[in-house]
Amino acid sequence: MTTQPFRLVIIGGVAAGASAAARARRLSESARITLIERGPDVSFANCGLPYHIGGEITDRAALAVQTPQTLQAMLNLDVRTGTEAVAIDRAAKRVRLRKLAIGAEEWLSYDKLVLAPGASPLRPPLPGIDDVRIHTLRSLQDMDRLKSAAAAAQRVAVIGAGFIGLEMVEQFVHLQKEVALVELLDQLLPPLDKPMTLLMEDELKRRGVQLFLGDAIAGFATAGGALSCRLKSGRSLGADLVVLAVGVRPETALAKDAGLELGPRGHIRTDAFLRTNDLDIYTAGDAIQVRDLVTGEPAAVPLGGPANRQGRAIADHIFRPAEAKPLPGALGTAIVRAFDVAAGLTGWSEKRLRAAGRPYRTVTVNDNHHASYYPGAKPILLKLLWDPTDDRILGAQATGLAGVDKRLDVIATAIAGGLTIDNLSQLELSYAPPFGSAKDIVNLAGFTACNTRDGLVSPIETLPDDPAVQIVDVRPPSLAQKHPVPHPGVINIPLTALRQSVAELDPQRPAVTVCALGKTSYFAACILALHGFSVQSLTGGLRATVDPRTPAKLPTP
Amino acid sequence: MTTQPFRLVIIGGVAAGASAAARARRLSESARITLIERGPDVSFANCGLPYHIGGEITDRAALAVQTPQTLQAMLNLDVRTGTEAVAIDRAAKRVRLRKLAIGAEEWLSYDKLVLAPGASPLRPPLPGIDDVRIHTLRSLQDMDRLKSAAAAAQRVAVIGAGFIGLEMVEQFVHLQKEVALVELLDQLLPPLDKPMTLLMEDELKRRGVQLFLGDAIAGFATAGGALSCRLKSGRSLGADLVVLAVGVRPETALAKDAGLELGPRGHIRTDAFLRTNDLDIYTAGDAIQVRDLVTGEPAAVPLGGPANRQGRAIADHIFRPAEAKPLPGALGTAIVRAFDVAAGLTGWSEKRLRAAGRPYRTVTVNDNHHASYYPGAKPILLKLLWDPTDDRILGAQATGLAGVDKRLDVIATAIAGGLTIDNLSQLELSYAPPFGSAKDIVNLAGFTACNTRDGLVSPIETLPDDPAVQIVDVRPPSLAQKHPVPHPGVINIPLTALRQSVAELDPQRPAVTVCALGKTSYFAACILALHGFSVQSLTGGLRATVDPRTPAKLPTP
Structure with a gap:
């Protein structure tokens, strides 16, 4: 008796599709795995495209991570490039394929189908949009x-x-x-x-x-x-x-025509195992809707990392359903570098939290990416958002000249572990002068968040226009004169003179303390608060008024 | 009515002691805070000392983070350098101080006392040890x-x-x-x-x-x-x-003479708030015994990061006992750089786990620190240890030419969050070609660990000497000939030819697959296992036989 081999058909041969195919083959030597790709290339490094245009990646072949031939040789796949899937016959469990070069069509039967169609760049219907330039x-x-x-x-x-x-x-x-x-x-x-x-x-x-x-x-x-x-x-x-x-638009025509459910923003709906509403059809990558880790609500995260892991997870669920674990929700961790600066985020931003009406608190901290006394320390800025109802971290953003990816990854991991701002302050991160600080900026963000929660400091994000408020610039006079605070009526009392000069301030009027990075102003606010003032500290400092490329000499231990 | 100010006395003015003093002042303007330091310097960057000797840090003053004068000016501390604490009178709550230059002694009363004496470098009593060189x-x-x-x-x-x-x-x-x-x-x-x-x-x-x-x-x-x-x-x-x-020896003579309890290795015992057995005496830094995060057992972690956070935590517990949180256990996260290579660890090593008789499993994975197709990718090696009873991560070690600190920090955070190997495989880390890979090596370690747990691959750490075992080198013949596997009787069948050549191997005899980095050999082992072989894959590959400075061209998606 011969058994019919298990037939896996995968539509889309880049990140999610190729990952699904590779993992499937490692779980089954006998499955017949067909990889359908409309374009001429499979499994290419789409995140690398800008760098070849600019000449940073000189060798074009480096971007063609795999070819149909290498996939065939290593994974025994039936790879069909230049082939479009034009229809799914869910009742008969087959897909209609069109060989684009010759227009020939045929049906291909599947036991399980994976849709990894990706997303196409938006081309808004503007006047003149069709210019070839x-x-x-x-x-x-x-x-x-x-x-x-x-x-x-x-x-x-x-x-x-x-x-x-x-x-x-x-x-x-x-x-x-x-x-x-x-x-x-x-x-x-x-x-x-x-x-x-x-x-x-x-x-x-x-x-x-x-x-x-x-x-x-x-x-x-x-x-x-x-x-x-x-x-x-x-x-x-x-x-x-x-x-x-x-932006991009998910390629969902095929799924929609086949009656698969789409989410509110047009992405293909999935369960925690990446199945569509047809349990024999899975989907992964830029076209799909996942669950947000923080809120559990629908989310779309068109990024390479999730696509790769999703493809792999699908193969696991197809071939090892009993052992497969549901996918965690998405954080949308992302980063970009342009020249010397990196910027990125993980989890929720303040604007999203505000728009969603969710409770949150936030602090922004400045520091250097490693010990300030060690050569090459570069400024880094970290914004932390947390839920005041349970102190759990909701998101973070970082920007700076070095070490941005590390801090985002640590906080993404902290969110995955459900850590609180207290936990963040106590993380035991690797420290030697070339790599970090004894109190890393991640710890510092945790400390500052706990201080804010506990009422030890009251942060303010912009200087108030109210003339009743005393704005106290606590930087050294030399710096205060060179880079004055762009605000009327500012009083300069350096931190080191504040205790002796506290009588110059009116304890009946509110005060806001200001410095370059937000740390000295916090120290000053502590002093004023303990002297009975109603005081706030400018969170993150006057960063914009100092050249961020000058590593900040931080004034205190 | 005047109240006597609260008297806080801190013995030891470097990392832990200075942090305790600074935080204490931010929580109380009225406390009388005295910082006692035997040496001439306070709050200096002791982790930076080697770099000044070697000339990387040219400015000696950069290491003197604070001076007694700056601490006085900013924090209103009574700083007494060149002063040794020679006895503690616990009953009367006072310490005996000796001014070293003149030998004069006096008693100083405290409401709370903090001991941060540190540790001194070992000088074994060897012949000739007193040579000034x-x-x-x-x-x-x-x-x-x-x-x-x-x-x-x-x-x-x-x-x-x-x-x-x-x-x-x-x-x-x-x-x-x-x-x-x-x-x-x-x-x-x-x-x-x-x-x-x-x-x-x-x-x-x-x-x-x-x-x-x-x-x-x-x-x-x-x-x-x-x-x-x-x-x-x-x-x-x-x-x-x-x-x-x-190594170092904790400086505990003062504590011991005062009847404070020491642990089995001579460190000062603490509770989760860093109190000694005398609840008015706290202790922090290199001299103390903490709790291991993994096992809950006594541990000593003489490192700068924990010392700084401990000092701060003591001030919190003294001035805000109701809000203070117990300290988490220690992981002993540490890193070092020498020339182009970094190496470090977090949590437990295999040798410690083995010596303690704890159950564990381990995998070692190789990858590049960022996308292989992007210029400058450097090799990195990551070893992961986990508990097979609950799949939680017990420890990790990493070494490589870039990105080592980031992976250690991510895994330290994962351990703090109680994450499992499944969670690790799904972490959503920041990815752009200059920073990481779509499947970061941390994800890869999680995948490999899950594969090992699930029996999809059986790792072996060294090539067996048993002639009955078939050693299959699955690298391309060119590489296999240039860097032969240092072992007799090796068969070279490249991965791409394995399916067609599987008949050359004896399914009745065990097999071990071998490649440069441990990835191709895993792919090959999957094929052989699915063909009925009893097969193991050499975990981590033949790394030692290839120049680790050549970024590995990884053969598969």
Whole structure:
């Protein structure tokens, strides 16, 4: 008696699809595994595309992590590139495939089907959008076109200041282009809270990038062959080349036509094992809707890391259903580097928490990425958000010149473990002068959060305009004179003189203490509070008024 | 009515003591805080001392984080340097102080007392130990002496290959000395498992350091004014300068004389709030015994990070006892860099687990510290240990050329959160090509651990000598010929040919698969296992036989 081999069909051959195929083969030598890919490439490094355009990754072949041939040789897969899945017959458990080059169609039967169609870059229906000089970036072919177009271009406009937009800006500056960046919001990196994007904003300006924040693309015009971007503000921006990086749309036509359920924002619905409402059809990657780890609500996280792990998890559930564990919720951890600055987040931002009406508290702390006395210490800024009802961490954002990824990863792990701000303050992180500080900035964020919760310090995020409030600049007079606080009526009393000079302040009037980084002002606020003042400390300090590239000499142990 | 101010006396003015004093002042403006320090300096950066000797930190003043004057000015402390606490009168709640310069003594009363005496470097009573050319390193004065002696020395012997020993070796090589390193164990970095120290060993050899592992110092001899180290093996080692870095002894004479309880290894006993058996006396830093986070058993962790947090926690418990939280147990997270290599650990090592008779399992994984296709990817090796009874992580060790601190910190946080190997595999860490991989090595360690637990792969740590076992080298023939597996009777069948060549192997005989990094051999072992073989995969691969500085081109997605 021969048994029919188990038939696994996977639609989409990049991150999620290729991971599902590879893991499936390691769990079954006998399964017939077919990998369907519309494009010519499988399992390519899509996160690396900007770096080949800019020349940081010189070898194009490095991005083609696998080819159909290597997948066949190593994993015994039936790889069909240039092939589109055009319909799913769920009743008969088969997919209709079209060989794009010749148009031939056929049905392929499955026992289990995996949909990993990904997402396509948005191309809003704007006037002039079809100009060939307007690019998006998803495939190796897009990359080749962009790289070739960039060679002849001098002025480049990038539309959208998200992660990919910033990566492209960086690479075009490397190529010595004149670069303009247009963003609808009045900040870079829309997922982050604005104060956490200012260091990156400074960095782009320093590198000569022309920023159009709080403005939107309205259309494209051609005059005498020259392309220009028309902005909502009325401004016009000449460009030889435009890159649209304004988000992605999940590719769900196939799923929708097959009657699979979509979520409120059009992503394919999944359970904790990544099954659709048809239990023989799984889905993974940029097209799907997952569960938010913090709230349990629907979330979409179109990122490479989750896609890879999802693909693998699907194979586990297909071949080892009894042992498979449900996937945890998503945090949306993400990071980007542009020039010397990195910025990223994990979990919820303040703007999301506020919009959702969830209770939260937040602190922002400044420090150096390793011991200040050891050469090469670079500034880093960390914002922490937590739930005041149970002290658990809800999210964090970090930006700086080094060590940003480490702090995000530690806090992502802390959220996964359900840790509180007290736990964060006590984390035992690796310390030697080249790597960290005896009290790492993660500990410091925990300390500051606990101080805030306990009422030992009352943070304020901007200086109040109320003339009744005494603004006390507690920096040394030399610094206070060189970089004055941009606010009227500021009194300069350095921390070291505060106890002796406390009589100069009016204990009946509220006070706000100010310093460069938010640490000395906290120390000063403690003194004033213990002297009976109603006092707040400017959280995160005046960072914007000092050059963040000067490692801060921190004044106290 | 005037109330007597609260009197806090702190013995020891460096990490733990200075942190206690600073936090105490922020919680109370009215307390009378006295900081007693035997040496001339307070709050100096003791972890930075080696780097000033080697010239990496050029400015000595950078190490004097605070002076008695700055502490007085900022924190209104009564700082008494050059003053030794010689006795505690617990009944009367007072300490006897001796001003060392003049010998004058006085009693000082306390409401609460903090002991932060630290630990002193061991100087074993060996023949010739009193030679002035034999140094230890604890204070700024030790540093000055060593730096000055180094200027005139050509041959330097460092005794002890722990964290400080390796830092000193690195700095002496920077100074272009001829450096010899003697270590009792047959490995560097005694807290780590030996395989995790080999990369560092290679690095030291590459830098010309002469290693004497598995040998011990027996004494010192002088002939014609020349100093030599006599080793247990009989070897003799000429040296112009010797640094002893063979461990520290807690300074507990004062505590012991006062009847405070000591633990089995002579450290001062504490409760979870760092109180001694006298509830008015707290203690922190290198002299104390804490609780191990994993086992709850007594532990000593003489490191800067815990000392700083402990000092702070004591002030919290003194001034805010109702709100103070008990300290979590200790993990002993530690890291060291020497030249291009970093190595460190968190939690329990395999040797400790084995010695304690605790159940554990372990895997070792190789990867690059960020996406392999992005320039600058550096190899990193990660060993994970977990408890098979509940899948919780017990410890980890990492070594590599970049990103070691990040992985240790993520796993330290995971242990603090009680995470399992399944949780580790699903951590959502920040990913962009310059920072990590879509499946970070931490995820990979989780995947591999789960595979091991689930019986999907059976790891083996060394190649068996049993001729009945088929050793299958699954690397490409070119690599297999260039760097042959150092073992008789090895069969080379590259992964890509394994399915077609499986008939060349005997399914009745056990097999072990081998590759460079342990990944391809795992893939091969999956194939053979699914073909009915009893097969194991060499965990971590043949790393020692390939140059770890060549970023590994990993063969599969």
